[in-house]
Amino acid sequence: MAIRIFITGGTFDKEYNELNGELYFKDTHMQELLTLGRSRLLVNIKTLMMIDSLEMTAEHRALIAAECNQSTEDKIVITHGTDTMAETAGVLARSVQDKTIVLTGAMIPIKFGSSDGLFNLGSALAFVQSLPAGVYVAMNGRYFNWDNVRKNRQTGIFEELKAVSSGM
Amino acid sequence: MAIRIFITGGTFDKEYNELNGELYFKDTHMQELLTLGRSRLLVNIKTLMMIDSLEMTAEHRALIAAECNQSTEDKIVITHGTDTMAETAGVLARSVQDKTIVLTGAMIPIKFGSSDGLFNLGSALAFVQSLPAGVYVAMNGRYFNWDNVRKNRQTGIFEELKAVSSGM
Amino acid sequence: MAIRIFITGGTFDKEYNELNGELYFKDTHMQELLTLGRSRLLVNIKTLMMIDSLEMTAEHRALIAAECNQSTEDKIVITHGTDTMAETAGVLARSVQDKTIVLTGAMIPIKFGSSDGLFNLGSALAFVQSLPAGVYVAMNGRYFNWDNVRKNRQTGIFEELKAVSSGM
Amino acid sequence: MAIRIFITGGTFDKEYNELNGELYFKDTHMQELLTLGRSRLLVNIKTLMMIDSLEMTAEHRALIAAECNQSTEDKIVITHGTDTMAETAGVLARSVQDKTIVLTGAMIPIKFGSSDGLFNLGSALAFVQSLPAGVYVAMNGRYFNWDNVRKNRQTGIFEELKAVSSGM
Numbered sequence: 001m002a003i004r005i006f007i008t009g010g011t012f013d014k015e016y017n018e019l020n021g022e023l024y025f026k027d028t029h030m031q032e033l034l035t036l037g038r039s040r041l042l043v044n045i046k047t048l049m050m051i052d053s054l055e056m057t058a059e060h061r062a063l064i065a066a067e068c069n070q071s072t073e074d075k076i077v078i079t080h081g082t083d084t085m086a087e088t089a090g091v092l093a094r095s096v097q098d099k100t101i102v103l104t105g106a107m108i109p110i111k112f113g114s115s116d117g118l119f120n121l122g123s124a125l126a127f128v129q130s131l132p133a134g135v136y137v138a139m140n141g142r143y144f145n146w147d148n149v150r151k152n153r154q155t156g157i158f159e160e161l162k163a164v165s166s167g168m
Numbered sequence: 169m170a171i172r173i174f175i176t177g178g179t180f181d182k183e184y185n186e187l188n189g190e191l192y193f194k195d196t197h198m199q200e201l202l203t204l205g206r207s208r209l210l211v212n213i214k215t216l217m218m219i220d221s222l223e224m225t226a227e228h229r230a231l232i233a234a235e236c237n238q239s240t241e242d243k244i245v246i247t248h249g250t251d252t253m254a255e256t257a258g259v260l261a262r263s264v265q266d267k268t269i270v271l272t273g274a275m276i277p278i279k280f281g282s283s284d285g286l287f288n289l290g291s292a293l294a295f296v297q298s299l300p301a302g303v304y305v306a307m308n309g310r311y312f313n314w315d316n317v318r319k320n321r322q323t324g325i326f327e328e329l330k331a332v333s334s335g336m
Numbered sequence: 337m338a339i340r341i342f343i344t345g346g347t348f349d350k351e352y353n354e355l356n357g358e359l360y361f362k363d364t365h366m367q368e369l370l371t372l373g374r375s376r377l378l379v380n381i382k383t384l385m386m387i388d389s390l391e392m393t394a395e396h397r398a399l400i401a402a403e404c405n406q407s408t409e410d411k412i413v414i415t416h417g418t419d420t421m422a423e424t425a426g427v428l429a430r431s432v433q434d435k436t437i438v439l440t441g442a443m444i445p446i447k448f449g450s451s452d453g454l455f456n457l458g459s460a461l462a463f464v465q466s467l468p469a470g471v472y473v474a475m476n477g478r479y480f481n482w483d484n485v486r487k488n489r490q491t492g493i494f495e496e497l498k499a500v501s502s503g504m
Numbered sequence: 505m506a507i508r509i510f511i512t513g514g515t516f517d518k519e520y521n522e523l524n525g526e527l528y529f530k531d532t533h534m535q536e537l538l539t540l541g542r543s544r545l546l547v548n549i550k551t552l553m554m555i556d557s558l559e560m561t562a563e564h565r566a567l568i569a570a571e572c573n574q575s576t577e578d579k580i581v582i583t584h585g586t587d588t589m590a591e592t593a594g595v596l597a598r599s600v601q602d603k604t605i606v607l608t609g610a611m612i613p614i615k616f617g618s619s620d621g622l623f624n625l626g627s628a629l630a631f632v633q634s635l636p637a638g639v640y641v642a643m644n645g646r647y648f649n650w651d652n653v654r655k656n657r658q659t660g661i662f663e664e665l666k667a668v669s670s671g672m
């Protein structure tokens with residue numbers, strides 16, 4: 001059974017425009033990374049949009065949710081900008097049932113030498129194969145449930161909303 | 169709860185000796201890769217040996233098994249040469265109980281530009297967090313049970329021993 | 337006799353700020369590149385400024401010229417943004433005598449995987465050792481006299497102001 | 505006027521065979537490096553052989569010399585293994601007249617992340633454009649006359665045969 005991969009943009013796929021010195025989107029580097037990782041997973045890749053996640057609107061998120069619902073695959077990885085990844089996860093959790101959805105991205109564009117993108121992709125593809133149905137964020141080697149994650153803007157690190165308490 | 173990482177060598181950690189043109193082992197690059205991946209996992213890294221897996225003997229495997237048994241962590245990732253990864257997985261499955269052990273490695277040294285090592289590491293660390301107790305090999309984006317995996321020497325790809333049959 | 341290297345910024349030394357997604361300057365990567373190139377040249381490196389060359393003013397250029405004049409070395413390499421490299425070359429040609437000065441830079445930051453920076457640096461350091469006194473731009477594997485060079489903004493390529501004519 | 509580039513192999517072009525773990529030669533990476541360096545030089549590339557320079561015989565060197573003599577270009581860069589680069593330089597100096605020939609190579613294969621190959625190539629292409637007729641070795645950011653260079657096998661660094669004396 002194939003894994004569905006949806007591309008939405010984010011730092012992950014940003015490139016450097018050498019004519020004007022700005023970062024921009026051209027094509028996704030997903031296939032390139034899968035080849036680099038010698039992946040033998042059966043995947044179906046579809047680019048839904050190529051935008052910075054700060055520009056993502058309710059319409060964009062509704063589109064992603066619709067695509068997840070229409071997908072015949074029940075394992076879905078979504079590349080997404082990190083800034084609003086948790087927000088999109090929430091929308092998907094409320095509108096998609098019975099599928100394992102893992103959102104991931106990168107803090108550094110994968111065309112930079114020092115990108116975390118390949119690590120995160122390996123991690124997301126593994127989590128989507130092994131976690132039960134639900135919506136998750138995979139960053140920093142960890143996975144988070146959609147309702148207990150935020151990006152700490154000061155540190156750039158993903159963390160739980162609150163420390164896990166026990167015994168209460 | 170921390171993840172234990174054991175280093176045993178393999179292509180993963182091979183380096184190029186620029187004085188004699190040969191590949192050799194110096195130190196592991198594990199910490200460097202975890203930093204690159206912006207990993208925030210709590211890990212305890214220990215180098216058990218630095219050898220090519222074709223040189224791995226029964227004594228080496230007994231040592232790895234003993235270390236797995238003595239480990240206080242019940243999630244263990246082991247970097248290992250690809251040629252005999254499946255054989256070591258079998259030894260561990262027969263001697264270690266109640267732990268999730270994931271063996272991984274690389275087809276290309278991680279110091280090469282085109283290495284699969286970072287992808288595999290992301291994958292192995294995700295599988296070890298999400299799979300039930302057992303011994304697994306994580307390569308090519310997939311995971312394999314210890315008793316149903318081999319490296320195809322002609323293609324360099326990990327595959328099941330037999331095609332999964334159904335309906336019988 | 338040592339070669340003087342002056343750092344002024346430009347695309348060459350730009351880095352990606354993973355907290356806000358912008359390109360910025362931190363420290364120069366000059367020493368890192370010289371180590372990568374196994375350079376055994378005796379060099380004295382000094383950072384004069386770290387700015388985008390579109391922000392370079394007459395005062396900045398006067399400072400660079402003064403530093404070139406005060407330098408005890410008569411071979412000088414200057415890293416510089418590409419957009420106004422030719423303009424700075426002109427200022428230096430009019431104010432510095434009897435020294436070989438080579439300006440170079442990069443179209444892509446050297447922290448990107450696909451940067452031309454290491455190639456350009458190797459080229460600039462070679463030209464400064466072998467060309468007679470004068471002010472030159474070294475880009476695209478070529479060298480240009482200060483009074484016959486411009487960056488073509490459409491293509492990103494350095495070229496002569498006019499085709500070299502002959503036989504007239 | 506074009507620059508002639510002859511490829512002979514050496515560490516420069518070695519690749520990692522992921523099926524058997526050995527280093528080997530496939531194709532040259534010259535065009536890839538020129539593209540990376542955004543080179544706009546007019547070059548004619550020809551692969552003469554793909555061998556380790558320790559395996560280079562008198563016949564191989566005679567072939568290289570013949571190709572240099574037949575070349576219509578009078579500026580020639582030769583990629584070559586570092587171990588016997590100085591020996592080949594000597595053969596060329598004795599058999600080729602009135603051309604500028606620069607031999608270069610790499611201590612680390614260019615497919616490794618930490619290769620000096622791109623730096624050396626930038627350097628060699630610059631020296632060949634700016635040095636008078638003669639045979640030179642370009643390594644470590646420097647150039648050496650063919651009769652005053654050796655590779656120090658202990659350090660991997662190219663150096664003069666003797667310190668340059670003066671005033672005698």
